[in-house]
């Protein structure tokens with residue numbers, strides 16, 4: 719199942735820089751692991767903001783919840799999720 723996930727990062731201004739850097743490093747490693755597994759299919763920066771638009775390819779809602787809630791930045795993000803289905807005009811065979 720495909721989901722559009724929008725994440726807006728709000729790291730508290732009083733978080734020490736080294737703590738923020740450590741969380742971001744763990745986030746990057748986890749995000750790249752999920753991309754290598756094919757579960758995080760697209761990851762795009764929203765230009766001009768500390769936010770991303772992502773496409774996840776997971777088995778079901780429960781797996782999406784498990785993956786997203788394990789993000790190291792999860793406590794510091796506003797996240798919105800929308801389920802996707804194939805567009806009838808799409809030419810991409812891997813859309814489903």
Ligand SMILES: O=C(O)C[C@H]1C=CC(=O)O1
Nearest residue numbers: 727745746749768769770
């Ligand atoms: O930077 C972000 O958009 C937040 C988060 C998502 C992937 C990652 O490495 O960090």
